[in-house]
Amino acid sequence: MFQAILKRPEGTPHPILLAALFGIAEAHLQLKTPETGDDVLERFIDRNHADPDLPLIFAKLDELYRAEHRPSRNELEKWVRRPEQPRRTFARWYLARLEIHAGRRERARQLFTDLRRTGVNSPAIAPALFEFAEFEIDDGRFDEAIAILDDARLLRPDPALLTRIAFLSAQAQYLARRFDTATAAFEQIAQGDSPWTKAALFNASSGWLQVGNHTRFIADYSQLEKQGGDEQSRADLRLEEGLMQAAKGDKKAAASLQRFIHDFPKNPRVSEAWVGLAELAFHSSPPRLEEARKNLDRAIETGPTDAAVERADYLRIWVEEAAGGDESKVIALAKRFLERHIESPFAPEVRMKLAELYYRREDFANAQTQFEIIAQQNPNDSLAERALFFAGESTMSSMGEHTLDRALVLFDQVVQKKGAMRWAARNEQAVIERKLGKPNDALTLYDEVLKSDAGASEKREALCGKGDIFFEGGTSDPASYERAIEAYDQLAADKVGSIHWRNQALFKKGLCLEKKGDRVGALATFYKILEDESRPGERRELFWYYKAGFNAARLLEEDSKWESAVAIYDKLVAAGGSRSEEAKARLNNIRLEHFLWTD
Structure with missing residues (x-):
């Protein structure tokens, strides 16, 4: 019967035609042959692009x-x-649904955007804009969603949809953290x-908690209670109150x-x-x-929620x-967390902690x-x-085959991110190139750091690295020592850098001078460290201080200047650091051997 009506629609009242269309569609849905049923609706829409009931027909087609x-x-x-409207607008809407x-x-966003720009200003389009706004909210585009909902309001939809539009707009504002x-x-x-x-x-009520x-x-919570708000909703708000206060450091939490x-003792x-x-x-x-442990135990004893x-x-x-x-217990807890909650937003942080624990234990492979x-x-x-940077550090520290090549790749990935650790990664690559016996490649990397916008600490490391390469090259090319000295002088002249860098640079300069045969210059350079070993407000640096002292004393001993050597060792003993006992033993030996005891 329905087919007969549609074959000869002339003179048939529109409601009868519509009933026939929907009857055929419903029959095919029941018969599970929707592919055949959609042909009937598509033919009707194709011939009637401006039918007043297109919204209903497209909904049934969907x-x-x-x-x-x-x-x-x-x-x-x-x-x-x-171009025919309003069919084109409805087609965009339902095609966007299929694309989603x-x-x-x-593609769905483009279809919705084209729909929004259409010249069709009908309340029937408001639900499409509502769906578009939901789509944008799902993608975190809250301001765009609010603007779309404002457009939907202008179409004057029915009161029920208008309320839904207002509610969704308020949700978007909430998600955008505009709580007021x-x-x-x-x-x-x-x-x-x-x-x-x-x-x-x-x-x-939740919003007032957010703004404090x-x-x-309390006023809105009480109103909800009066209007018969369900117990779970009231419990959720009370819990949110406490958790929000805790997050803000409120003493009432x-x-x-x-x-x-x-x-709510029985609430899950x-x-x-x-x-x-x-x-x-x-x-x-x-x-x-201990209190934290007990409270966690109570949480598990009460039949915890997944969130708990x-x-x-x-x-x-x-x-x-x-x-x-x-630390093994902490590692076990971190591994258990990752096994149980791999999709948790806390998982990356927990995995980072696990990685750091392995690194600290020198389990570099894990x-x-x-x-x-x-x-x-x-x-x-x-x-x-x-994570990439320390993956590279771990690889450098392990003993596996081809680990240095892998470390180079990892550090290069850090560089490509162009973040805060970019130039530290370049310096590490230079260290690797030096280990691989490629000093020229390392120099190129250090120069890149020095010419960049790297921070002062990265540039100091690069400058020191250059000096070290030139120092190592002095064995085959004595002129290289002079280039090393230039780098170390530049590093030592940095008044902003820590005393650690200054003393390291001066010590290495002293070694260069000694290699060049300038023992007097080397001794004078070591003395600079011993005479000016600290700066106001800065912790005393002892590592390079001791190295300079022992090398200065060695030069003096080689020249049989025993009293001067004793004076150096006295300073090293007085420093009170890790090598003071070593200095004391050497001091006593010299005094015994050369009768230099004093009253």
């Missing part, structure tokens, strides 16, 4: 498409290309009589969480409150580690590390593996650059 395994988009694509389902989000604006909008929605009233009151207005939170546990989220109390104990000054288990497993790692016990996983799984995360 229902058929969704029932198909691989719906054809040919007709929609054809109508999108053709297929994962082609950029969002909360005001939610309160306005709550004043109306709609199915969204309680949800709006809930969100308004506890009085307004512990009391709020304890009150939640008291008022009680476990989350116990974890919150554990976090407060851990972050107190000083940390109350995740946060408890996360916190235990840091509690045990802070306790300063066996450290490298974990660092590389972080970089591969989170290429755009702030941890990625640091």
Whole structure:
């Protein structure tokens, strides 16, 4: 019967035609032959581009498409290309839906954008704009979503959709962290009589927590309670109150969480409150580690939610590390967390901690593996650059075959990120080239750092590295010592750098002078370190101080200047560092051998 009506539609009232169309479509849905049913609707739309019931017909066509395994988009694509309206606008809408389902989000965005710019100003288009706004919110484009919803309002949709538009706009403001604006909008929605009233009151209460207005939170919470808000919603708000206070360091947080546990003892989220109390104990000054452990145990005993288990497993790692016990226990906890919660937002941070623990234990193979996983799984995360850098460091420190080549690749990946560790990575590459016996390649890398916008510390390291290469080259080319001295002089002249760099540069300059046969110059250079070993407000540097002292004393002993050598050793003993006993032993030997005892 339906087919007969559609074959000879002349003179048939429009409602009858529409009923016939929908009857055929529904029959094919029941028969599970939607591919045949959509042909009937497509033919009708093709012949009636301005039918007043196009919104309903396209909606039914979309229902058929969704029932198909691989719906054809040919007709929609054809109508999108053709100018007839309003068919073109509806085709864009429903083709965008298909593209979203297929994962082609950029094409969907373009179709929605074209739809938004269309000249069709009908309330029937408002639901399409609403979907477009939801799409943009999913992609974190909150301001764009709000602008789209403003356009939807101008189309004057029915009151129910208008309320949904207002609610979604307020949600977008909330997600954009404009809590004042969002909360005001939610309160306005709550004043109306709609199915969204309680949800709006809930969100308004949450918004007041975000801005720290506890009085307004209580007012909206009480209103929600009066309007019969369900117990779970009220419990969620009370828990959020305590957790929000804890996040902001509010002293009332512990009391709020304890009150939640008291008022909602059977709520499944009680476990989350116990974890919150554990976090407060851990972050107190000083940390109350035993209390944190007990609260975590209580959380697990109460039948924890997935969120509570995740946060408890996360916190235990840091509690045990802070306790300063066996690192193996911390490693085991970190590995367990990654096994249980691989999709957790905390996973990259936990993996970084695991990698650092392996690195600290000189388990470089495992450290490298974990660092590389972080970089591969989170290429755009702030941890990625640091992870790649330390993957390179781990590789350099391991003894495997071809490790230096792999380290070069990893450090180059750091450089390509153009982040804060870029030039430190270049310096490490230069160190590797030196180990591989390629000093010229290393010099090229050091020069790149020195000519760049690298920080002062990276440039000092590069300058020192250049000097070291020239020093090593002095064995075959004595003129290279002079180039090394130039680099060391430049480094020592840096008044801003630490005393460590100055003393290192002077010591190495002294070695160069000694290699050149200038023993007097070498001794004078070593004396500069011994006479000016510290700067105001800076910790005393002893490593290069001792090296300079022992080398100066050696030169003096070789020239039989025993009293001068004794004076040097006296200074080294008085320094009170790790080599003072060595200096004391040498001092006593010289005095015994050369009768230099004093009263």
